[in-house]
Amino acid sequence: MAVDPARQLERSARLMxxxxxxxxxxQSAFEQLYRMTSSHLYGVAMRILRESAAAEEVLQESFVNxxxxxxxxxxxxxxxxxxxxxxxxNRCLDRLRRRDVDTVNIxxxxxxxxxxxxxxxxxxxxxxxxxxxxxxxxxxxLDAGPKQAIALAFYQGLSHSELARHLKEPLGxxxxxxxxxxxxxxxxxxxxGVHR
Amino acid sequence: xxxxxxxxxxxxxxxxxxxxxxxxxxxxxARLARSDGxxxxxxxxxxxxxxxxxxxxPPIEPPGRVWTAILxxxxxxxxxxxxxxxxxxxxxxxxxxxxxxxxxxxxxLVLVLLSPPLEAPEAxxxxxxxxxxxxxxxIASAGRSGRLLTIKAVTPLSxxxxxxxxxxxxxxxxxxxxxxxxxxxxxxxxxxxxxxGSALENIPALAVSLEPRGGSPTGLPTGPVLYSGPVQRLx
Numbered sequence: 430m431a432v433d434p435a436r437q438l439e440r441s442a443r444l445m446x447x448x449x450x451x452x453x454x455x456q457s458a459f460e461q462l463y464r465m466t467s468s469h470l471y472g473v474a475m476r477i478l479r480e481s482a483a484a485e486e487v488l489q490e491s492f493v494n495x496x497x498x499x500x501x502x503x504x505x506x507x508x509x510x511x512x513x514x515x516x517x518x519n520r521c522l523d524r525l526r527r528r529d530v531d532t533v534n535i536x537x538x539x540x541x542x543x544x545x546x547x548x549x550x551x552x553x554x555x556x557x558x559x560x561x562x563x564x565x566x567x568x569x570x571l572d573a574g575p576k577q578a579i580a581l582a583f584y585q586g587l588s589h590s591e592l593a594r595h596l597k598e599p600l601g602x603x604x605x606x607x608x609x610x611x612x613x614x615x616x617x618x619x620x621x622g623v624h625r
Numbered sequence: 626x627x628x629x630x631x632x633x634x635x636x637x638x639x640x641x642x643x644x645x646x647x648x649x650x651x652x653x654x655a656r657l658a659r660s661d662g663x664x665x666x667x668x669x670x671x672x673x674x675x676x677x678x679x680x681x682x683p684p685i686e687p688p689g690r691v692w693t694a695i696l697x698x699x700x701x702x703x704x705x706x707x708x709x710x711x712x713x714x715x716x717x718x719x720x721x722x723x724x725x726x727x728x729x730x731x732x733x734l735v736l737v738l739l740s741p742p743l744e745a746p747e748a749x750x751x752x753x754x755x756x757x758x759x760x761x762x763x764i765a766s767a768g769r770s771g772r773l774l775t776i777k778a779v780t781p782l783s784x785x786x787x788x789x790x791x792x793x794x795x796x797x798x799x800x801x802x803x804x805x806x807x808x809x810x811x812x813x814x815x816x817x818x819x820x821x822g823s824a825l826e827n828i829p830a831l832a833v834s835l836e837p838r839g840g841s842p843t844g845l846p847t848g849p850v851l852y853s854g855p856v857q858r859l860x
Contacts, residue, residue, distance in 0.1 A: 456699075459699075467687050468685055468687065469682070471685050471686070471691075472685040475685050485687060485691050488687055488691050507669055512672075514679050515672045522651070523651070526651050555678060582645045583675060586644050589645050589647070607643065615639070619674075
């Protein structure tokens with residue numbers, strides 16, 4: 430996916446402005462914010478929740494939350510789309526994890542099984558997502574196991590135990606893959622000056 | 626769980642952001658991060674690191690009912706919480722008003738151009754502030770290099786005895802900035818800290834809100850916007 434940095438910067442500035450106005454209860458700015466970001470955010474929610482009713486609900490809750498708490502977004506600290514995506518991802522993950530507690534393992538099994546026939550695969554996404562920037566170099570330094578575990582966790586919201594079941598590896602192995610993978614990513618990204 | 630060492634806090638933040646933390650640990654960590662700046666910073670840093678990966682997720686257009694539901698929920702909240710306390714930004718009509726003000730501006734330009742020049746024609750900034758009915762109510766103008774913003778009402782203003790009208794600069798980003806109060810007579814000269822061309826640079830529009838007597842106590846608009854208009858740069 431080619432991302433033009435200048436256009437991205439312009440889009441970020443626009444989103445920041447819309448968030449600032451949303452914080453002041455400007456409803457038309459809020460609507461533009463929704464128009465500019467909802468399909469990306471809905472895609473993220475669908476990817477993790479794999480169920481349109483749940484994804485719609487999360488999108489709705491997230492934007493109602495943004496309306497009330499846009500003031501807590503601090504422009505200097507993170508990119509607006511990062512912030513918005515985090516709001517949506519966190520709600521998706523909270524919902525998934527709650528489901529883990531509430532339901533028996535059969536659901537987990539189905540969850541893990543369902544991943545196999547979905548496309549594009551998390552691993553492809555991981556690499557194409559990283560394509561446009563230095564993140565790719567860092568992702569590529571990861572070993573196959575950690576790379577796959579992180580892709581499945583990030584794009585599908587799989588927990589440690591779901592990862593273990595899906596990858597058919599012991600829980601301890603998967604946990605250490607994730608931990609080591611993240612450590613490695615951090616060292617690489619921070620070292621490359623990608624992270625601010 | 627021990628969150629106290631920076632390494633541990635960072636590793637947990639990474640797991641939290643990636644999403645692999647089990648439900649109970651996740652809820653507890655989120656709760657702690659709300660009151661712990663170090664954890665909150667670690668989470669934010671991981672969100673920054675991992676977010677480029679999210680760009681490749683194929684976008685999906687959500688059904689129209691999602692926006693309808695969002696709108697219904699925020700409207701209900703607003704009516705319940707503050708029927709009258711609309712902020713300057715609350716009205717969609719502000720921006721609709723700005724669009725309609727295009728017509729009003731044309732009239733103002735004619736007025737400005739027809740008025741006999743006192744000196745050599747000068748680059749000017751002109752703002753026609755119109756109400757929601759798009760009828761011009763005030764004209765604000767200043768020479769580009771002048772430091773006085775002249776306000777003239779073209780309709781009678783009646784803010785009420787215990788109210789004031791306050792003029793605001795609406796920047797492209799960030800909060801509105803007060804330019805001063807507009808007297809009930811509707812005629813005023815407002816001193817600008819620097820030349821108008823600079824003072825109103827990056828200010829796409831001005832607005833007048835209805836405030837408690839003496840002006841907004843918060844430094845931001847608290848009452849409804851009565852008039853607004855785009856800043857026209859005649860140079």
